[in-house]
Amino acid sequence: MFTFDLLANAIVAGVLLGGFYTAVSLGLTIAFGRLDVVNIAHPAFVILGSYTAYMVNAAFGVDPVLAGLAFTPAFFAIGVGIYRVYHASFERRGDESLRGLAFFFGLMFIVEVALILVYGVDYRLVDAPYIGATVSFGFVGVPMRMLVPFALALIMTIALQQYFVRTFMGRAIMAVSQDRLALQLMGADPTRVKQLAFGIALATASLAGAMLIVIGPVEPSMGRLYIGRVFAIVVLGGMGSVGGTLIAALLLGVIESLTATFYGPSWAPAVAFGFLLFALAVRPQGLFGR
């Protein structure tokens, strides 16, 4: 059944969802797009972020978003550690494509099973005053649990964009993705720059995870649903462009929301794959690629 109300609501919901998808994808935009590290475990770390936010929220009643923010240094450290192992074991040996991928796949699996072992397979949710509330603009209702992550995702996007353009280290990260050797000739150590960047990429997972659990209940194997989505977004967004990621994520969010509204929510996961295949088959260089 098609009505204009339904369409407007679906589009608004899709835009909000897309904002959140940006937050999930940004880490991979950095790792995959900029550093060429195919971190398929990224969504699993987002789920881990959800659980740390849940844990702090359940124990101390701290706002989940603040908890997510508080855990970014820990995730940064994990990221640095992972990159060191990855670099020493795979990147230096030139063995990224087979064993490096298997390594991240193993990591994804370990995170997921460990969460199942500790928390079980039940859905977990958090408490915050804004979670139940809704604001209405005319006939379009906007739930706060979607609006808060959307706003945060926008802030994150702008902050990262500014960091890459304005700061010294941010520019160094851009440089390492463009020409590793040239960076080395300038006297900088590409491995250290990549290590920092990968730490930042993983730190975003903490915040994205907090947003995910604000949006709705979370269970350990949910991360897998996001793999198709985030890679589709990163590829379509032009592999490493922060702005491109935002636009691709909004697009996917809207398409998914429309599918869920007019065909039924059980078909929504298939959309991401269609989106990904479209991206790979038609425009592997992304929507705004060179």
Next chain:
Amino acid sequence: MAAKAFWPVAIALILAAIGLTQLLANEYYFFAAYVVLQFVVLATAWNILGGYTGYVNFGSAAFFAVGAYCSVALIKAFDAPLPVLILAAGAVSGLIGLATGYLTLRLKGVYFAIATLALAIVLETFITNWDFVGGASGTFVLRPKEVWLFDSYIKFLFAVMMVLAVAAVGIARSIERSKLGRGLAAIRDDEVAAECMGVPTLRLKLLATTISGTLMGVAGAPYPYYVTYLDPLSAFNLSYAVNAIAMPMIGGTMTWLGPVVGALLLGTAQQVATVTISSELNLLIVGVMLVGFVILAPEGIVGLVRKTIRRGRRR
């Protein structure tokens, strides 16, 4: 193993397996051994693409489940016999492998890996929405009452899986020694160089994805009869994907022997551990072993053993 001894040994293994089903009364051993052999097929299939060609398939569970659900559909529609199920499942999974490969293999290898991950989710979505094969709630499959020669159906399935496992390993072994195998190895070592030397890389890669997908579908075909109740969650279980990667990686990816060693070791260990410890914990152990092996022993067990033998000879 000497080159000529392979097929006689293989046939002897099948005959021994059939002989065992006549001697041993306890069904449990065959029940457990079926799973191990199923992993031999899956690991071998994965290795044809992963180990020989260097392209990682994360969606083994999807190919396996497509095989299983293809069987369910054919049983429900025509009550088709097992050999037909196996052939049909192989054909459908092979086609899906070919299609995925065609769409992604022209790009960097990573995209193929990502596409297989997403493929698993999408196929699961389709099966979950397909009511004819049971949808989300799953479906019951009745085993045929009697089989010739065997006193129980599980023993029969075990023998069937033994034949499939031997066939899969045989196929992998002959690929390894053929022109195709050398072409695939060239792609793995340096794709651009291979292309420059006139290796038809895309065609060979597509051949590898098709063979690999076919074998995975074949492994899944008898599965509905084995479990008698099939639902999307168990058919698309991530443990298939993880094991299909972990077993060759741990055994060694360079030869046909690696996946067999890995599957026998890990498969048997998991069968024991599932009974004695929890099944989640033993999956965690598989994950940790996978990560440990790719970091510390990239050549796998077969590689480690070879290195020790070589060192021994030098002394």
